[in-house]
Amino acid sequence: MPELPEVETTRRGIEPHLVGRGVAEVWVRDARLRWPVPDALADELAGRRIDQVQRRAKYLLLRAGDGTAIVHLGMSGSLRILDADEPPGQHDHVDLVLDDGRCLRFRDPRRFGSMHWTRRDPLEHKLLRELGPEPLGALFNGGWLHARAGRRKVAVKQFLMNSHTVVGVGNIYASEALHRAGIDPRRAAGRISAVRYERLAAAVKETLTEAIAAGGTTLRDFLGSDGNPGYFRQELLVYDRAGAPCETCGRAIERIVQGARASYFCPSCQR
DNA sequence: AGTGCGGCCTGTCCGC
């Protein structure tokens, strides 16, 4: 399940193959993603040159002249560089055929991903406009979290996963960062001190940075753009470890459900 | 405005 480290790993994997390359053709085999792939993507991207491959939150931005393809990998999406004549599989929905005989192939079994095309500033796109700060940027820090939290009663884990609070912290890394910061995921966001929010912001940055360095976390079906898995899974201290001993104190990790999502935490290290 | 939840989708896993 791509979270920010997986998306950044993908970006770094595809960038050197795309920048400066022309797009010869765009094949949309199945436009039924989360939102229908617009005809404009194929019509307008073909014939252009890709200038930059950027990331904002979990969106990848393929900049091509005055247009931008916006790609979200959803739950199960992946982008890979292949020879263009490689036969597509069942879930290979879109190809950008490049002018060097290769292609960028979008695969997404669950079709929670999406692709958009815009001729405007992509950061002003409806889906990107309201997003909170990047977790690895300077704008995201303990002061920001503390100020945003105010007196809100929502559980801190859900607060942390809200894209207005900070982008790119999904279910896995939310549990991990809260564990590192020693904060109970059930605690009300507005009942956490500024000092503890400093710890939490630092924990988010550390967790994501380490995960990116490891090439992302591989759970189930995530593979990087080179087809290889990420190696952060072995670093996870609580996620998917219900019943297993906490590495710090030995007490059993607990699993609870918050907002219809699994949370994992150590009941003695996290308060 | 903040909060909660339905819905999208399919591969995987579990229990019978």
Next chain:
DNA sequence: TGCGGACAGGCCGCAC
């Protein structure tokens, strides 16, 4: 061994 059903999960969009 086969089968049905629960589950996983990002995140928009809607209802309260």
